[in-house]
Amino acid sequence: MSVTTKERGDAAEDAALAHLLAAGLTLRARNYRTPGRGGGEIDLIMRDPKDGTLVFVEVRHRAGTTHGGAAGSITGVKQRRIVFAARHYLGRLPALPPCRFDVVLVEAGIEWLQGAFDAG
Template sequence: MNKPESQLQVHLPSTTKQKGDAAEDRALHHLKAQGLKLLQRNYRTPGRGGGEIDLIMRDNDGTLVFIEVRNRANTKHGGAIASVTLVKQRRIVFAAQHYLLKLRHMPPCRFDVVAVEGDAMQWFKAAFDA
């Protein structure tokens, strides 16, 4: 028995984690369309107090790109880009250093931020330095 359209429910992300995952999915799709290749998603360092990187990708020129995806419903309190504080940057850099230990050769690297605010998305290349 099929429900009439008026009774169908659309399941939108409801928890903060679900909203963050949906923003990451959008960012990943956009970055792939720009030619970046996904190497790893949600990379975490072992132990407590470590860091996490949302997306690790390779750009067309070979640069290893560590990407933080920030999602905010609106621009109050500075919006998504302002939420990447110095403390958050340090944790991302720590996780990137840990990731780089596994590689034989040190590639060029950069730290990008994808800010998602509602339907809008902005990609900030080289948003901060290590």
């Protein structure tokens, strides 16, 4: 029985979450989606207790390194969808905390790119 792409993605997300939790971050939401079509999704929303930063995390897994591997799969369109979803999430909060966009690459190991891109 072969493993599906969804199962591989879920396993990568589980590994990324375990890595971030071990680093001291706390989970706020998982697979946060904006309502309606054409919106965005955020794999993990974490809080960094050191300074209260809300961390929007994109988890990327690629079996191979062709086409730039996992890092190369985070296009401008993908970043805009993540930012859109983050703005939607932030709109529900009473006050805006400091925020950043991180990426966790799951390939041969786990690589955590803090502040990988910005909302600009």
